[in-house]
Amino acid sequence: MLRFKNLGSGSAGNATLVEAHCGHQVSRLLIDCGLSVRELGKRLAQAELGLEDIDAVFITHEHADHVGHAKSFALRTGAAVWMSRGTALACDLVNWGLSPMQFQVARDGQAIAVGALQLHPFTVPHDAREPLQLRCTDGDVHLGVLTDLGHGSSHVVKALQQCNALLLECNHDPELLANSSYPGFLKKRIAGPQGHLSNEESALLTRALVHPQLNLIVAAHLSERNNRPDLAQAELALAAGCTARDIEVADPELGTPWYQVH
Ligand SMILES: [Zn+2]
Ligand SMILES: [Zn+2]
Numbered sequence: 259m260l261r262f263k264n265l266g267s268g269s270a271g272n273a274t275l276v277e278a279h280c281g282h283q284v285s286r287l288l289i290d291c292g293l294s295v296r297e298l299g300k301r302l303a304q305a306e307l308g309l310e311d312i313d314a315v316f317i318t319h320e321h322a323d324h325v326g327h328a329k330s331f332a333l334r335t336g337a338a339v340w341m342s343r344g345t346a347l348a349c350d351l352v353n354w355g356l357s358p359m360q361f362q363v364a365r366d367g368q369a370i371a372v373g374a375l376q377l378h379p380f381t382v383p384h385d386a387r388e389p390l391q392l393r394c395t396d397g398d399v400h401l402g403v404l405t406d407l408g409h410g411s412s413h414v415v416k417a418l419q420q421c422n423a424l425l426l427e428c429n430h431d432p433e434l435l436a437n438s439s440y441p442g443f444l445k446k447r448i449a450g451p452q453g454h455l456s457n458e459e460s461a462l463l464t465r466a467l468v469h470p471q472l473n474l475i476v477a478a479h480l481s482e483r484n485n486r487p488d489l490a491q492a493e494l495a496l497a498a499g500c501t502a503r504d505i506e507v508a509d510p511e512l513g514t515p516w517y518q519v520h
Pocket of ligand 1: 272
């Protein structure tokens with residue numbers, strides 16, 4: 259059994275919990291740690307879990323909304339920390355004071371086992387040193403986790419074939435972004451090929467990933483200023499051939515309920 263729960267999504271801090279059950283074995287992975295340890299503890303408590311229940315954390319890249327509190331979390335819990343070597347260099351991991359063996363190097367195309375959970379990292383186009391996103395599986399069903407990328411490259415499309423569920427970035431509406439008060443350089447960065455997915459770009463990617471067993475799409479990493487849930491839902495629904503109500507949206511603060519992947 260594979261399930262997941264987003265604990266917060268967007269520029270204020272990202273964290274997603276993925277859990278696999280295999281017989282009596284339960285394995286839990288935290289993807290990104292952009293929430294303070296205190297806040298993370300509170301949100302885990304709402305799911306009747308504690309910090310000590312997390313087996314490992316996977317950091318997708320060095321931007322503060324993803325790695326911001328990972329050091330405190332790792333020092334506090336002793337959990338294994340997975341990230342690419344480029345991300346480790348960019349966030350100065352060597353000076354975090356982790357215990358030996360706690361840091362584990364993740365690489366594009368190399369599978370990782372976290373107990374009953376298997377992770378398949380893949381490279382994405384984003385303006386970070388060596389960003390990786392993930393496909394997670396319990397060996398039976400597959401979850402694609404994909405935020406922070408400028409466009410859906412063919413590598414990304416290949417890595418996420420046959421997913422049963424997707425947590426997918428819908429960062430901005432191009433018109434809202436163009437008319438926002440953001441400075442020009444920032445608008446250009448966000449909309450660029452190494453920035454973030456617009457609703458349209460996310461829909462385009464969805465079209466390439468749709469298959470009969472894809473039955474859950476959760477829109478994530480929505481900009482609070484440059485997007486609206488209804489705009490993201492409408493675009494993704496059109497691409498997936500469902501109604502807007504069928505598209506779930508991760509709340510920036512509250513995240514999502516648990517979703518079982520099937
Ligand atoms: Zn981000
Ligand atoms: Zn980023």
